[in-house]
Amino acid sequence: MSTTLLKLHTPPQVPLETEVISPTSLSGLSESGIEHLQVMHGNVKAKLGDFFKVTGKGGSDIHLEGDLSNVKMIGTGMSTGKITIDGDVGMHVGMGMSGGEILVHGDAGDWVGPEMSGGRIVVKGNAGHMVGSAYRGQPAGISGGEIFIYGNAKNEIGNSMRRGFIAIGGNAGDFTGVNMLAGTIIVAGEMGIRTGAGMKRGTIASLQSAPMLPTFEYSCTYHPLFLRFYLIRLQENGFRRIIQDKHLNGKYKRYSGDGIELNRGEVLLFAR
Amino acid sequence: MVEATQTKSKESKNIKIVKDATCTFCGCVCDDMELTVDLDEHRITKAKKACVLGRAWFYEHTIDDRPVVLIDGKEATLEEGIETAAQVLVDAKFPITYGLSDSTCEAQRVAVEIMDIINGSIDTTTSVCHGPSGMAFQGVGESTATLGEIKNRADLVIYWGGNPAESHPRHFTKYAVTPKGMYIPNGKKDRTVVLVDVRRTPSTPLADIFVLIKPGKDFEVLWALRALVKGKKISENIEKDTGVSREVLDDLVSRMKNAQYGVLFFGMGLTMTRGRHFNSGAILSLASDLNEFTHFVAKPVRGHGNVTGADNVVSWQTGYPFGVNFNRGFPRFNPGEFTTTDVFSRGEADAAMIIASDPASNFPKKAIEHMKKIPIISLDAKDTCTSKIAKVRFAVATYGINTGGTVYRMDDVPISLRPAFDSPFPSDQEVLEGIRNRVKELLKGDKARLAA
Numbered sequence: 012m013s014t015t016l017l018k019l020h021t022p023p024q025v026p027l028e029t030e031v032i033s034p035t036s037l038s039g040l041s042e043s044g045i046e047h048l049q050v051m052h053g054n055v056k057a058k059l060g061d062f063f064k065v066t067g068k069g070g071s072d073i074h075l076e077g078d079l080s081n082v083k084m085i086g087t088g089m090s091t092g093k094i095t096i097d098g099d100v101g102m103h104v105g106m107g108m109s110g111g112e113i114l115v116h117g118d119a120g121d122w123v124g125p126e127m128s129g130g131r132i133v134v135k136g137n138a139g140h141m142v143g144s145a146y147r148g149q150p151a152g153i154s155g156g157e158i159f160i161y162g163n164a165k166n167e168i169g170n171s172m173r174r175g176f177i178a179i180g181g182n183a184g185d186f187t188g189v190n191m192l193a194g195t196i197i198v199a200g201e202m203g204i205r206t207g208a209g210m211k212r213g214t215i216a217s218l219q220s221a222p223m224l225p226t227f228e229y230s231c232t233y234h235p236l237f238l239r240f241y242l243i244r245l246q247e248n249g250f251r252r253i254i255q256d257k258h259l260n261g262k263y264k265r266y267s268g269d270g271i272e273l274n275r276g277e278v279l280l281f282a283r
Numbered sequence: 284m285v286e287a288t289q290t291k292s293k294e295s296k297n298i299k300i301v302k303d304a305t306c307t308f309c310g311c312v313c314d315d316m317e318l319t320v321d322l323d324e325h326r327i328t329k330a331k332k333a334c335v336l337g338r339a340w341f342y343e344h345t346i347d348d349r350p351v352v353l354i355d356g357k358e359a360t361l362e363e364g365i366e367t368a369a370q371v372l373v374d375a376k377f378p379i380t381y382g383l384s385d386s387t388c389e390a391q392r393v394a395v396e397i398m399d400i401i402n403g404s405i406d407t408t409t410s411v412c413h414g415p416s417g418m419a420f421q422g423v424g425e426s427t428a429t430l431g432e433i434k435n436r437a438d439l440v441i442y443w444g445g446n447p448a449e450s451h452p453r454h455f456t457k458y459a460v461t462p463k464g465m466y467i468p469n470g471k472k473d474r475t476v477v478l479v480d481v482r483r484t485p486s487t488p489l490a491d492i493f494v495l496i497k498p499g500k501d502f503e504v505l506w507a508l509r510a511l512v513k514g515k516k517i518s519e520n521i522e523k524d525t526g527v528s529r530e531v532l533d534d535l536v537s538r539m540k541n542a543q544y545g546v547l548f549f550g551m552g553l554t555m556t557r558g559r560h561f562n563s564g565a566i567l568s569l570a571s572d573l574n575e576f577t578h579f580v581a582k583p584v585r586g587h588g589n590v591t592g593a594d595n596v597v598s599w600q601t602g603y604p605f606g607v608n609f610n611r612g613f614p615r616f617n618p619g620e621f622t623t624t625d626v627f628s629r630g631e632a633d634a635a636m637i638i639a640s641d642p643a644s645n646f647p648k649k650a651i652e653h654m655k656k657i658p659i660i661s662l663d664a665k666d667t668c669t670s671k672i673a674k675v676r677f678a679v680a681t682y683g684i685n686t687g688g689t690v691y692r693m694d695d696v697p698i699s700l701r702p703a704f705d706s707p708f709p710s711d712q713e714v715l716e717g718i719r720n721r722v723k724e725l726l727k728g729d730k731a732r733l734a735a
Binding site: 024025026028051052053054055081102121122140141146147148185186189204205208222223224225226227228270271274 | 557632
């Protein structure tokens, strides 16, 4: 499989919107074809080649190098292939993707994988707010796929998610799984306040204790077998140091909620 | 009707009386002022019916002796100022306009148009006050009313996270608590006033019931109230967690359900503390939930004179209330991405037009540092920290005192302004129209520049 290398030679002065960087858009294009793809540099139309040096023709394996923290919308709507980013990446990475994989060897900005329906995003560093969430005004967030953040993530992880799997290796901000419709969120570190506010169904699990809203009711302390399989899968995907055997075999406190909504969601907090 | 009379008083002064003038200091936008204007001195000497804030607003706005335009600190003509401002905006790749809350709707409309033409971003001070409420409206809807309706009907008035006695002194007396209304014949005696806050304030003595909650626990209390209203269970630790006992909550729920007409006013104590738009969303949802039992409305108590107008104008022109980006030629709304504090803090904007607000004095340090690096165009009636660091500084007339126009009261009711005396300075609308016309000329034939 040939690799398409995009190396940042001129950092953008203002945010650069590059939804064209995806295997679907690049496939079959020559080096100069890729360099001529249109991007938005603030309010000015520009070419991808104005910022990136392209090596290799367009294929399903894309490598990006450089500090892309001001580059937004990489991998928008991708359905296949792989994007590897060596460095930090800006907002909206993997927006609405339906398949393939995005690997970020650095930090990601806000809105990682918003409204994705399939595929996988792995962020080795930290992520911003709104990981795997809905855009403002949208009724549902992600409807499938996996997002793995090795570091910390900020507020509103999985806002209104309908399906899918989000795992955070570090700590989470407030309102994890807010208005969640279904799906699974696992946070290895500490969660902020108001976890699961307004959730209808779905599972939020944490390996630490967490403050619960008054509308969540304690159900029992038990060993959820299904969680073991999720955790094993995470161990196999780079979370080995964080997830220990005691977490696989231990008991979890189960809270059901949100009482204001359907009360069919659950929050599982590691007990012992 | 504008009733203005001009007489020569005993001291042979030119005195003008303006009846039914409008105070544009706070979101109450009281339109029953009677102003006495000394036309020789260019100042308002008496403001009948004005509150302490209104009096300060009217008395302190005089005609300052300062140049209309400063470019890089040097005096210039209005035309030169407009030319430089237009150049800055046209050259920018990520320009943003911020402020607008102390400006007329007519001027706000032009500001939106400029950003639409140059494909910039438009944001208002809403994003740092009731912006979360704007996001919550979109998420959960709004059960609303005008202040007139509240005055005539509300028998249960709840203030949450605000101190109107100091921030909106006439809110109690003119709109919501003491006035007699059609179905509230005895004024305050017919109403129950509840105040929810994290500390006692000068507003507290007015309340029949004061609910003291632990700081940062608004969402939890609102969530518990929602559950109780719906007849759902809540945690037994509620008093330990929030500082509010189950008895107080039950009493409040019963009062809310049994009210004829209830209103929840909420302030920045709710919208600008941890949880922000979810706090606003919780109180709006509580009002919606209560409509299953009685009539209940929720209203944000807005701060600046025409911040509600800014929301209305930007919504009407773009479809979204604040934090709107036109980079691609069509409006996109994403608070957190296109809101001014974030855009400045991340160092993204390469030019900014600040209208009638002072972010350089109240934004986070990182944002202010970025503001100092980029060309700023400032339009303000007074010198501010922002106008001092501006590349182009326009001194403009004060809306409501020197210029007419339309403003929106906090309940989205439009009110016309009756200016008291003329100003040698242009209105912000005139300056903005000049910039707009020049921007249009500069962009003529430059189609590639426009992304749409």
